[in-house]
Amino acid sequence: MRRSITTALAGAALATMATPALAQEGNSTRQVLGRILDVILGPDEQAQPDDAAAPVVAPVSMDQVLAAPTRNEDRARDEWRHPAETLGFFRVQPGQTVVDYMPASGWYTRVLVPYLGSQGLYIGLTPDPAAADAERFETYFAGLPGKFREAAPEWGLTGAPMAVYGSQDLPEELNGQVDRVLIFREMHNLLRSGAMYTELSRIRGLLKPDGMVGIVQHRAKESAPAAYTLGGNGYLRETDVIALMRAHGFELVDSSTINANPRDPANWEGGVWVMPPGLSGDDAMDARTRDLGESDRMTLLFRKR
Template structure:
């Protein structure tokens, strides 16, 4: 007996596709408000030029971002994602910037200047940024990035290798767990290393094995939800003399093979979603 081919209307097929994606923890369409925040001409031009490498709309949609959420960004650095998240959350949500520690006896002048610059940015344009909260993050000494059980989403972009180099990675993940509500989401983007890399190799290259990130999250209490290919880069061979910093934006080798590395683009990155269990 021949099997009958099932013919479904296009709308039904699209609905099935969307339902399957959501079942794996993926959203299929970015919020128009998020798209507007990303397209804003108030974002620095240099930031917008890197959207093609960092895919902010797809990444944040995958993490499930909503405009009324409380969101903690870990180590925002120069504020690349801050320029998207803070304006997006300004009206209905709340943005926490977990920046460098400034209250420790050995806090550096660089950390103090960075925190001051971020505070000045926010206070100079409350109409754009709303009223974000700046907290300190330097595990294991400063780990309260937001009040306990208060955040809907904690995000970290390309920071795990830094914590590995300081041997504070587990303390960092435990901090995120403490800040999230039960059922809250942890979103991780990190330079993806080759399977089986040792910790010493990760420290040297800046690339981290996906299995190690998942292990850290599990040890901290998280459950893995899903991964996305949105920040994959198959051109990245991960075998450079100066590790991930050989590629843009750092281009550590300067003019040497510059065009080659520009053609590769930014690193191959894992994009992972975890959840803090509800019970």
């Protein structure tokens, strides 16, 4: 039974993400998924020779990951996003199973896949379109997996096997098997789309008993009016994010100022997108914001209760 389910899941992952990482790590994908199923079903003493483990690839250091040519266009953002410090604060380690929630253009994908290594597993997770309460978000969410699948082969990544799922399509076998879920600058979209309850409930189900959620989010001032912090401007109050996570079954483990930027007043009429790298304002606004760096951000770590 274990072998048949492993084969089915590995086949689904390979079909879902036909990337160089998967093309080179097909056996490792089966190995990682096999380890998950060992937890659920118990080891299969009758495993056949073709279930043998793939060779272990030596882990790549974070310094090597950040210096890799695959990140040449990403590196300018390191000054503001602090990937090594942020992932360290979230206690992300090679070999873990990590969900990157709404990975967008893959900025953190290009860090996580090589860093997790061939013994890890990278899962890009996107929201269920049916969970949205507005047609524009349904359309937006529905298009995310396809955009990611289309772009990923061009990144030339090796390391952790990769898969991408809409949350409505998650394999049941992954429940209780994820070490970390990382949500980078997407809590405002969950709030304003109406999808937060559905998505955080599914995320909670994915986590191991000691699994954690790391959140980086544009931070509003605590004095900001409620009308400004409902998601449409990108900024949320830190106390609100903590309260929302608690209401969905998580407790705060720690907070950090790693991604703080006191130069951001966090009250822009055009929302966070007038700040770099978006620079969505007119020429006069761009001149005001261009040299401020990226938004002021909270960095929070939670575990499920």
